[in-house]
Amino acid sequence: MNTVVFSGAFSSNISLQPDNNHSFHPDLSQNEIVEGKVLKSFSLKNVMLLIKGQKVMAKTDMPLREGSVISLKVEKVTPNPILKLVGTINENIKTVNTxxxxxxxxxxxxxxxxxNIDHYALPDNDKKLFKELIDDISKKLFQKSNPDLLRELFDKSGIEWEAKLRRIITSKTYYSQENINELIKGDLKGLGSKMLSLMEEQNDLNGLVSMIKNVQLLNQLGFxxxxxxxxxxxxxxPDNLFTMGQLLIHLNKDNEKNNGKEKGKDFIKISFLLEMSNLGPxxxxxxxxxxxxSGRFLIVEEKAKIIIENQLPSLITALETKGFVIPNFECHVKKPVEITDSLIKEIINEESHNISFVA
Structure with missing residues (x-):
């Protein structure tokens, strides 16, 4: 069995419910790694766990799914045991290949x-369709402003391929092979999978389809x-530089309350990581x-900072014209190691949630 590691910044306390016939908690040792199964989730914060054969009523801010098996590290034994949630142990789902x-x-x-696609043993029309789809995705940012740009990028990226198939197949309206072919032409995973079915040799298309599948698994975990x-x-x-951008969207819908007052508000955080030839990361x-x-830009060179700061006033004006209020936009020079880490690591990270047992 494999373990998917959780990421997060919250420390979740678990309160044990005493039972006259059992001890307060299982026998635990410092730094011990134990497995727990989520037997029942009574609400967002109340769950029943099975640890070392003993049922434990628990309270936690970390949502846990019924039936999932979790890996826990004993951080503290007395007076109140504290366990760190390392991750889920996958019995029925595949793990993310980071x-x-x-x-x-x-x-x-x-x-x-x-x-390399011209060297693949594929029909010329399929090669043409694939090139056009990649061009459509990769050049969108430099075309005319489009409010639906993010939706279109997501739709064509392959991340929703199975969901799109399911919608058309389960719809009450008639669908034909032509409908399926249209879906395939506009979806990177769909088109890549079709092309693989026509080929015998292994190539980078296998890697791309597998990568998209792992992005889907990553997003299932992260969301x-x-x-x-x-x-x-x-x-x-436009200068023919072909690079990679990484986009991470965090939809925070949790409102915490402190002494009866709202501590946080709903927000959306968008992080974008890009390597550029003239500005660096x-x-x-x-x-x-x-x-x-509110926004901040992190770069590695002072000359890049000057270029970005010169562009900020026009960006702020454009956003204000659309009705947004801009409290602050900042630009900072940082070391490369502080910028270039993949945004994937903000979903899967070894520093995870703490779970506390409180007697």
Whole structure:
């Protein structure tokens, strides 16, 4: 069995409910790794766990699904045991292959396929369709402003391929092979899978389809646990630079309350990571709360900072014209190591949630 590691910044306390016939909690040792099964979820914060054969009523801010098996590390035994949630132990679902994802991003597998596709034993029309689809995805950012740009990128990226098939097949309206073919032409995973079915040899198309599948698994994990969605975006600049962009969307819908007052508000955080030939790596973080947008840009060179700061006034004006309020936009020079880490690591990270047992 494999373990998918959770990421997050919240420490969740679990209160044990005493039972006259049993001890308060299982016998635990410092640094011990134990498995627990979520027997029942009574609400968002109340669950029943099975640890070392003993049922434990628990309270936690971390949502846990019924039937899931979790891996826990004992951080503290007395006076109140504290366990760290390491991750879920996958019995019925496949794990995310982060090495494949990172390798595909670093290699820019989209660019590699476009470079080699003419050598593949495929019908010329399929090669043409694939090139057009990649061009459509990778050059969108430099076309006329489109409010539906993000929706279109997501739709064509392959991430929703199975969902699109399911919608058309389960709809009450008649669908034909022509309808399916139209779906395939506009979906990177659908078209890539079709092309693979026509080929015998292994090539980078296998890697691309597998990578998209792993992005789907990553997003299932990230969205269920923290409302996070990751989208890799191949980008072709007008000067022919073909690079990779990484987009991470965090939909935060949890309102915490402190002493009866609302501590946090719903927000959307958008992070974008991009490697540019003239500016080097760039990371942008935007936080959107209703009609308010705050942002920061992180770069590695002072000359890049000057270029971005010169562009900020026009960006702010454009956003204000659309009715947004801009409290602050900042630009900072940072070390490359602080910028270039893949956004994937903000979904899967070894630093995870803490779970506390409180007697």
């Amino acid at each position: 090495s494949m994802l990172l390798n595909g991003l670093n290699r820019n597998i989209w660019k590699t396929i476009i470079k 269920e646990q923290e409302g996070k969605i990751f989208i890799p975006i191949p980008i072709q600049f 760039l990371r942008a973080d935007l936080v959107i709360r209703k009609k308010q947008i």
